[in-house]
Amino acid sequence: MTTKEPSKRRTDIGQRYPKRVLKSPLQSLGVGPAESAQGTLFQGFHVLPQLPDSAILNVLLPGPFSGKPLSTALPRRPRASGRTTLADVARAASVSPITASRALRGERAVAPDLVERVRQAAQTLGYVPDPAARALASQRSTLVPVLVPLLSNALFVDVLEAVHRGLAPHGYQILIGVTHYDPQEEEKLLTSYLAMRPAGLLLTGFDRTDEARQRLAASGVPCVHLMETTRAPDVYCVGFSQQDAGERMVQHLLDRGHRRIAFAAAQLDPRTLQRAEGYRRCLRAAGCYDAGLELLSSEASSVRLGGELLAQLLDKHPDIDAIFFCNDDLAQGALLAAPRLGIRVPDQVAVAGFNDLAGSAEMLPSLTTVRTPRQAIGEESARMLLALMRGETPARNCMDLGFELTVREST
Amino acid sequence: MTTKEPSKRRTDIGQRYPKRVLKSPLQSLGVGPAESAQGTLFQGFHVLPQLPDSAILNVLLPGPFSGKPLSTALPRRPRASGRTTLADVARAASVSPITASRALRGERAVAPDLVERVRQAAQTLGYVPDPAARALASQRSTLVPVLVPLLSNALFVDVLEAVHRGLAPHGYQILIGVTHYDPQEEEKLLTSYLAMRPAGLLLTGFDRTDEARQRLAASGVPCVHLMETTRAPDVYCVGFSQQDAGERMVQHLLDRGHRRIAFAAAQLDPRTLQRAEGYRRCLRAAGCYDAGLELLSSEASSVRLGGELLAQLLDKHPDIDAIFFCNDDLAQGALLAAPRLGIRVPDQVAVAGFNDLAGSAEMLPSLTTVRTPRQAIGEESARMLLALMRGETPARNCMDLGFELTVREST
DNA sequence: CTGAAAGCGCTTACAG
DNA sequence: CTGAAAGCGCTTACAG
Structure with missing residues (x-):
């Protein structure tokens, strides 16, 4: 645990933190503010998560700390977060906070030697900019x-x-x-x-x-x-184009000679429905569209559901010769359920999926699908x-x- | 697009936004600040994403806007974010910002009627507190x-x-x-x-x-x-206890009569290694631990890898009668690969997984595994x-x- | 129960 | 190239 005293601040007497007082990292750097250098008594201190150990000097107090403010010049009790601020960095680098800010952000022209000094100080103090303050100001x-x-x-x-x-x-x-x-x-x-x-x-x-x-x-x-x-x-x-992709898969099934091609889908999100449109467009163009072969479930997509959809489709339409599943998990479920249902894939029914998810290549038989460019x-x-x-x-x-x-x- | 004029603020002449000036939502509420009520000319305005349409009155200017500040009392050009602030809400509710803050946060005792008024105003103005300001202050x-x-x-x-x-x-x-x-x-x-x-x-x-x-x-x-x-x-x-869970699964395999039990793992993160410890502890206690039956791969876990590990293990140790995979995806891969490798599960080799992931119950044969309480x-x-x-x-x-x-x- | 002042830790907008 | 002042939009700590 690393600590420092808040410069120019009074804080609650450490109830939460061990009763030790540490030398200021700024003092260690030899750039502490006047009151630190003069040895002002510290009423409390806070934890500095960002402070590297190298910047710390432990100074134990002789006895339990009897906190009483030496300075009464402060108009009112300020809040203190105990965090290393831009001002600390600026002081350590002997520049103004604005210059420190600019140096750290690489904004505008700041003299190279100043940039270096500020960078150094920030590094030593383990300064991490406050994103809230930054967002508020900018x-x-x-x-x-x-x-x-x-x-x-x-x-x-x-x-x-x-x-x-x-x-x-x-x-x-x-x-x-x-x-x-x-x-x-x-x-x-x-x-x-x-x-x-x-x-x-x-x-x-x-x-x-x-x-x-x-x-x-x-x-x-x-x-x-x-x-x-x-x-x-x-x-x-x-x-x-989700629609084109759906159309492409159905065209492949047509090319393979299938004519009774079903569409099985779950979730029914917009992209699934676009694939459905591709399915319809393609089959209509080929003259073999049959609305009865669409099985749309609003359930969430899952491996389990895929098996159920396969069973339902073949139960209702035993003449189906291919099924296009809107997602690979459904298709995988169908492939896994097929042996239990006594269905031979692809001889009796061809099965196609979408997305090329993990495991599709390992299925038995391996799954024909559409690889989508999600990484790209x-x-x-x-x-x-x-x-x-x-x-x-x-x-x-x-x-x-x-x-x-x-x-x-x-x- | 909804807009308002910044009260008491000068802003850039709208380059980014259409040159229209809208009546202040505060004016619509009849609680606008004095200068608004008196018809101060607005130099520009900003978009208020949070403003509900009901609070908006469009007032088109007769011609292109020739912005010139009427008030020169402002000491310097301030920044304006155009966002509805707590001050706006407070003004609309005729209370101080502190009271508005307390009313909205439900903190301390605020008169119930004031709370209601503030809530109302916030609602009407579509006020959304600024998390950055909040974080900074608190x-x-x-x-x-x-x-x-x-x-x-x-x-x-x-x-x-x-x-x-x-x-x-x-x-x-x-x-x-x-x-x-x-x-x-x-x-x-x-x-x-x-x-x-x-x-x-x-x-x-x-x-x-x-x-x-x-x-x-x-x-x-x-x-x-x-x-x-x-x-x-x-x-x-x-x-x-990852270790206990690993131990439990191996005990199950022992109970089934298996003695040449392998452990196959990937990723090798701490929890996987704890399961490995459970595996060892259990087999040592039973007197059938064989370090050679551990196959640890630092690769990422995947269905594909599971099949490979199965092949490797049986190639090296044909006498293995059970394999405990550290994760279900590996075990699923093994189950999928088994038929291609001519391996009968569970007769020749029992296969166990871990975590009970999606699809494990649908495998053929369905996968024995450890259900982990991730939701809980x-x-x-x-x-x-x-x-x-x-x-x-x-x-x-x-x-x-x-x-x-x-x-x-x-x- | 209510509010004026100060402050949180930054950056912007000026001024030099 | 550098800095003093003001401000971002809230809440805390006091005071009444």
């Missing part, structure tokens, strides 16, 4: 909220990881918000995040409340939309947002990253 | 960082969801930090989160750098450790942290939530 935080529907889909975890890797090196901190596919919940999160003056925003898809849309626009916070594409010119997005979506959205936060205008407002049909044994 | 935010090793393990996602459900109703916001099992990364995250003056902290396990431990202690921020248990009296934790861990840790943040001392500093052996077809 009206801008370094926070970038990323709103995703859920974390239980590896899809979004992959996107989040990539976004994090893209933004962290530039000093931004991502803030993960989970909407559970609920526009109301998203609106609440947005309100709460907007109050934090975020530097930027990453949102999943375009489906949200009008209220949310308005607040977003009104806030002026740069925002990039994930997973989908749009033709609207005033919106930034990175994704791929994370990277590119971070890059686009970075540009927007710098005030630049990205070359394109909407990036279509495509997808990849991945044919394996199940079709 | 030295305490409502943020609760939760540090987990990764998000790609459903285990931690479940814990996070439960923690969120436990803390959100009390006004705390969780902040997800991913350490990637790297103590250095955790230390960095901790430093950055500690600077935000978090209300509390949730950490996974006890394995961290000394530096991190010190900063943690020095910060005085209430902290609960997840997933593991300890006998140390000064530490708060909610979890279960999330709930109870939130409850314990809540108590600590209120300054209370929880009855027990360490909660052991146990685990449940779940026997299915694979053993």
